[in-house]
Amino acid sequence: SAVISQKxxxxxxxxxxxxxxxxxxxxxxxxxxxxxxxxxxxxxLIATANQGSEATYExxxxxxxxxxxxxxxxxxxxxxxxxxxEDSSIYLCSAAPLAEITDTxxxxxxxxxxxx
Amino acid sequence: xxxxxxxxxEISVVEKEDVTLDCVYETRDTTYYLFWYKQPPSGELVxxxxxxxxxxxxxxxxxxxxxxxxxTSSFNFTITASQVVDSAVYFCALSEASSASKIIFGSGxxxxxxx
Numbered sequence: 293s294a295v296i297s298q299k300x301x302x303x304x305x306x307x308x309x310x311x312x313x314x315x316x317x318x319x320x321x322x323x324x325x326x327x328x329x330x331x332x333x334x335x336x337l338i339a340t341a342n343q344g345s346e347a348t349y350e351x352x353x354x355x356x357x358x359x360x361x362x363x364x365x366x367x368x369x370x371x372x373x374x375x376x377x378e379d380s381s382i383y384l385c386s387a388a389p390l391a392e393i394t395d396t397x398x399x400x401x402x403x404x405x406x407x408x
Numbered sequence: 409x410x411x412x413x414x415x416x417x418e419i420s421v422v423e424k425e426d427v428t429l430d431c432v433y434e435t436r437d438t439t440y441y442l443f444w445y446k447q448p449p450s451g452e453l454v455x456x457x458x459x460x461x462x463x464x465x466x467x468x469x470x471x472x473x474x475x476x477x478x479x480t481s482s483f484n485f486t487i488t489a490s491q492v493v494d495s496a497v498y499f500c501a502l503s504e505a506s507s508a509s510k511i512i513f514g515s516g517x518x519x520x521x522x523x
Contacts, residue, residue, distance in 0.1 A: 293455070322509075323509045325509075325510075325511075333515075334499065334513045334514065334515045334516050335453075335499070335513045336513075337510060337511070337512075340509075340510070382451060384453060386453075386511075388509055395441070395503065395509045396443070396455060396458045397455075397509070397511055398455055399445070399452065399453035399454075399455075400452070401450075401451065401452040402451045402452060402453075404451070
Protein backbone atom coordinates (compact mmCIF):
# COMPACT_ATOMS: atom_id res chain seq x y z
CA SER A 293 0.00 0.00 0.00
CA ALA A 294 0.97 3.67 0.09
CA VAL A 295 0.44 6.43 2.61
CA ILE A 296 -0.61 9.68 1.00
CA SER A 297 -0.79 13.07 2.62
CA GLN A 298 -2.36 16.24 1.32
CA LYS A 299 -1.96 19.86 2.30
CA UNK A 300 -3.99 21.82 3.16
CA UNK A 301 -6.68 19.59 4.63
CA UNK A 302 -9.23 22.35 4.14
CA UNK A 303 -9.40 25.97 3.09
CA UNK A 304 -11.87 28.76 2.61
CA UNK A 305 -11.00 31.01 -0.30
CA UNK A 306 -12.33 34.11 -1.96
CA UNK A 307 -13.70 34.15 -5.48
CA UNK A 308 -11.07 34.90 -8.09
CA UNK A 309 -8.11 33.63 -6.11
CA UNK A 310 -6.08 30.44 -6.64
CA UNK A 311 -5.17 27.58 -4.32
CA UNK A 312 -2.39 25.04 -4.71
CA UNK A 313 -2.90 21.61 -3.14
CA UNK A 314 0.08 19.41 -2.40
CA UNK A 315 0.15 15.62 -2.48
CA UNK A 316 3.02 13.62 -0.99
CA UNK A 317 3.40 9.82 -1.18
CA UNK A 318 5.60 7.81 1.17
CA UNK A 319 6.94 5.57 -1.61
CA UNK A 320 7.68 5.78 -5.30
CA UNK A 321 4.59 5.45 -7.44
CA UNK A 322 3.89 4.96 -11.11
CA UNK A 323 0.72 6.90 -11.57
CA UNK A 324 -0.72 9.83 -9.65
CA UNK A 325 -4.22 11.14 -10.16
CA UNK A 326 -6.34 14.08 -9.10
CA UNK A 327 -10.08 13.75 -8.47
CA UNK A 328 -12.86 16.15 -7.58
CA UNK A 329 -15.79 15.18 -5.38
CA UNK A 330 -18.57 17.74 -5.37
CA UNK A 331 -20.88 17.78 -2.33
CA UNK A 332 -22.87 14.56 -2.08
CA UNK A 333 -21.47 13.26 -5.36
CA UNK A 334 -19.10 10.58 -6.56
CA UNK A 335 -15.51 11.10 -7.60
CA UNK A 336 -14.65 12.55 -11.00
CA LEU A 337 -11.17 12.22 -12.44
CA ILE A 338 -9.62 15.59 -13.27
CA ALA A 339 -6.29 14.45 -14.69
CA THR A 340 -3.42 12.02 -14.56
CA ALA A 341 -0.24 13.64 -13.27
CA ASN A 342 2.65 12.42 -15.40
CA GLN A 343 6.19 12.58 -14.08
CA GLY A 344 8.37 14.75 -16.27
CA SER A 345 5.66 15.67 -18.76
CA GLU A 346 2.37 17.52 -18.99
CA ALA A 347 -0.65 16.12 -17.20
CA THR A 348 -3.35 14.31 -19.14
CA TYR A 349 -6.73 15.97 -18.59
CA GLU A 350 -10.16 14.41 -18.76
CA UNK A 351 -12.99 15.85 -20.78
CA UNK A 352 -14.32 19.00 -19.16
CA UNK A 353 -11.08 19.89 -17.36
CA UNK A 354 -8.41 22.18 -18.77
CA UNK A 355 -4.86 23.04 -17.85
CA UNK A 356 -5.52 26.76 -17.46
CA UNK A 357 -8.07 26.08 -14.73
CA UNK A 358 -6.31 23.12 -13.06
CA UNK A 359 -2.56 23.31 -13.66
CA UNK A 360 -0.75 20.24 -12.31
CA UNK A 361 2.88 19.59 -11.57
CA UNK A 362 4.69 16.35 -10.87
CA UNK A 363 8.39 17.00 -10.40
CA UNK A 364 9.27 13.51 -9.12
CA UNK A 365 7.87 10.07 -8.33
CA UNK A 366 6.45 10.96 -4.93
CA UNK A 367 5.03 14.47 -5.19
CA UNK A 368 2.40 16.37 -7.15
CA UNK A 369 0.47 19.62 -6.92
CA UNK A 370 -2.91 20.70 -8.22
CA UNK A 371 -3.81 24.38 -8.51
CA UNK A 372 -7.40 25.49 -8.68
CA UNK A 373 -7.22 28.81 -10.52
CA UNK A 374 -9.54 31.81 -10.58
CA UNK A 375 -11.91 30.08 -8.21
CA UNK A 376 -15.67 30.44 -8.15
CA UNK A 377 -18.22 28.99 -5.69
CA GLU A 378 -18.79 26.12 -8.15
CA ASP A 379 -15.25 24.93 -7.38
CA SER A 380 -16.25 24.16 -3.80
CA SER A 381 -15.49 20.44 -3.53
CA ILE A 382 -13.23 17.86 -1.99
CA TYR A 383 -10.09 17.40 -4.07
CA LEU A 384 -8.41 14.02 -3.70
CA CYS A 385 -5.03 12.80 -4.81
CA SER A 386 -4.41 9.11 -5.49
CA ALA A 387 -1.41 7.00 -6.39
CA ALA A 388 -0.56 3.52 -7.63
CA PRO A 389 2.62 2.23 -5.94
CA LEU A 390 5.56 1.03 -8.04
CA ALA A 391 6.04 -1.96 -5.74
CA GLU A 392 2.59 -3.32 -6.51
CA ILE A 393 1.69 -4.85 -9.82
CA THR A 394 -2.02 -4.45 -9.32
CA ASP A 395 -2.33 -0.72 -10.15
CA THR A 396 -4.57 -0.33 -7.13
CA UNK A 397 -4.99 3.34 -6.31
CA UNK A 398 -4.64 4.57 -2.75
CA UNK A 399 -6.13 7.89 -1.80
CA UNK A 400 -5.09 10.83 0.28
CA UNK A 401 -7.39 12.29 2.93
CA UNK A 402 -8.62 14.99 0.58
CA UNK A 403 -8.68 18.78 0.65
CA UNK A 404 -12.03 20.37 1.45
CA UNK A 405 -12.28 23.62 -0.47
CA UNK A 406 -14.97 26.21 0.09
CA UNK A 407 -15.09 29.21 -2.23
CA UNK A 408 -17.03 32.25 -1.08
CA UNK B 409 -17.81 2.68 -22.71
CA UNK B 410 -17.24 1.80 -19.09
CA UNK B 411 -19.87 2.43 -16.49
CA UNK B 412 -20.56 1.49 -12.89
CA UNK B 413 -24.07 1.53 -11.45
CA UNK B 414 -24.90 1.48 -7.77
CA UNK B 415 -28.66 1.57 -7.75
CA UNK B 416 -28.99 1.82 -3.98
CA UNK B 417 -28.52 5.45 -3.02
CA GLU B 418 -29.03 4.94 0.70
CA ILE B 419 -29.46 1.94 2.96
CA SER B 420 -30.28 1.99 6.65
CA VAL B 421 -30.22 -1.13 8.82
CA VAL B 422 -30.11 -1.95 12.48
CA GLU B 423 -26.82 -3.05 13.97
CA LYS B 424 -26.04 -6.77 13.61
CA GLU B 425 -28.13 -7.13 10.49
CA ASP B 426 -26.50 -8.34 7.29
CA VAL B 427 -26.52 -5.94 4.38
CA THR B 428 -25.61 -6.29 0.69
CA LEU B 429 -24.51 -3.42 -1.50
CA ASP B 430 -25.12 -3.95 -5.19
CA CYS B 431 -22.78 -3.03 -8.03
CA VAL B 432 -23.33 -3.58 -11.75
CA TYR B 433 -20.69 -2.65 -14.30
CA GLU B 434 -20.36 -2.27 -18.05
CA THR B 435 -17.21 -2.71 -20.06
CA ARG B 436 -16.09 -3.90 -23.47
CA ASP B 437 -12.66 -4.96 -22.27
CA THR B 438 -11.98 -8.58 -21.45
CA THR B 439 -9.38 -7.55 -18.90
CA TYR B 440 -10.57 -5.21 -16.20
CA TYR B 441 -10.43 -4.64 -12.46
CA LEU B 442 -13.15 -4.02 -9.95
CA PHE B 443 -12.76 -2.22 -6.66
CA TRP B 444 -14.66 -1.32 -3.53
CA TYR B 445 -13.74 1.75 -1.49
CA LYS B 446 -15.16 3.01 1.79
CA GLN B 447 -15.53 6.70 2.58
CA PRO B 448 -16.34 7.29 6.26
CA PRO B 449 -17.63 10.68 7.47
CA SER B 450 -14.05 11.90 7.88
CA GLY B 451 -13.78 11.90 4.10
CA GLU B 452 -10.76 9.77 3.28
CA LEU B 453 -11.20 6.98 0.76
CA VAL B 454 -10.21 3.57 2.10
CA UNK B 455 -9.35 0.75 -0.28
CA UNK B 456 -11.20 -2.48 0.54
CA UNK B 457 -10.68 -4.91 -2.32
CA UNK B 458 -9.52 -5.32 -5.91
CA UNK B 459 -10.66 -8.11 -8.22
CA UNK B 460 -9.46 -8.83 -11.73
CA UNK B 461 -11.76 -10.09 -14.45
CA UNK B 462 -10.15 -13.53 -14.57
CA UNK B 463 -10.73 -14.29 -10.92
CA UNK B 464 -14.36 -15.01 -10.14
CA UNK B 465 -13.72 -16.58 -6.78
CA UNK B 466 -15.68 -14.99 -4.00
CA UNK B 467 -13.65 -13.45 -1.23
CA UNK B 468 -14.23 -13.19 2.48
CA UNK B 469 -12.36 -10.91 4.84
CA UNK B 470 -13.74 -11.01 8.34
CA UNK B 471 -17.29 -9.67 8.22
CA UNK B 472 -16.88 -8.54 4.61
CA UNK B 473 -17.50 -10.70 1.56
CA UNK B 474 -17.63 -10.04 -2.13
CA UNK B 475 -19.56 -11.90 -4.85
CA UNK B 476 -18.21 -11.42 -8.37
CA UNK B 477 -20.39 -12.78 -11.18
CA UNK B 478 -19.31 -12.07 -14.76
CA UNK B 479 -22.53 -13.60 -16.12
CA THR B 480 -24.52 -10.76 -14.58
CA SER B 481 -21.71 -8.15 -14.59
CA SER B 482 -22.08 -7.72 -10.86
CA PHE B 483 -19.68 -7.31 -7.97
CA ASN B 484 -21.76 -7.19 -4.81
CA PHE B 485 -20.49 -6.50 -1.32
CA THR B 486 -21.98 -8.02 1.83
CA ILE B 487 -21.35 -6.95 5.39
CA THR B 488 -22.30 -9.58 7.93
CA ALA B 489 -23.35 -8.61 11.46
CA SER B 490 -23.07 -4.91 10.67
CA GLN B 491 -21.67 -2.46 13.20
CA VAL B 492 -22.12 1.28 13.66
CA VAL B 493 -18.52 1.79 12.49
CA ASP B 494 -19.53 0.41 9.11
CA SER B 495 -21.55 3.57 8.49
CA ALA B 496 -20.01 5.22 5.44
CA VAL B 497 -20.43 5.80 1.74
CA TYR B 498 -19.26 2.80 -0.26
CA PHE B 499 -18.06 3.17 -3.83
CA CYS B 500 -17.75 0.44 -6.41
CA ALA B 501 -15.28 1.21 -9.19
CA LEU B 502 -13.97 -0.17 -12.47
CA SER B 503 -10.66 0.12 -14.30
CA GLU B 504 -10.09 -1.25 -17.77
CA ALA B 505 -6.68 -2.64 -18.65
CA SER B 506 -6.69 -0.45 -21.74
CA SER B 507 -7.35 2.76 -19.81
CA ALA B 508 -3.94 3.39 -18.24
CA SER B 509 -5.08 2.72 -14.67
CA LYS B 510 -7.94 5.22 -14.74
CA ILE B 511 -10.73 4.31 -12.36
CA ILE B 512 -14.40 5.05 -12.97
CA PHE B 513 -16.47 5.27 -9.81
CA GLY B 514 -20.09 4.44 -9.22
CA SER B 515 -22.33 7.00 -7.58
CA GLY B 516 -21.90 5.42 -4.16
CA UNK B 517 -24.23 3.91 -1.58
CA UNK B 518 -24.63 5.65 1.75
CA UNK B 519 -24.90 3.00 4.47
CA UNK B 520 -26.24 3.92 7.89
CA UNK B 521 -26.09 1.43 10.71
CA UNK B 522 -28.45 2.26 13.56
CA UNK B 523 -27.59 1.13 17.09
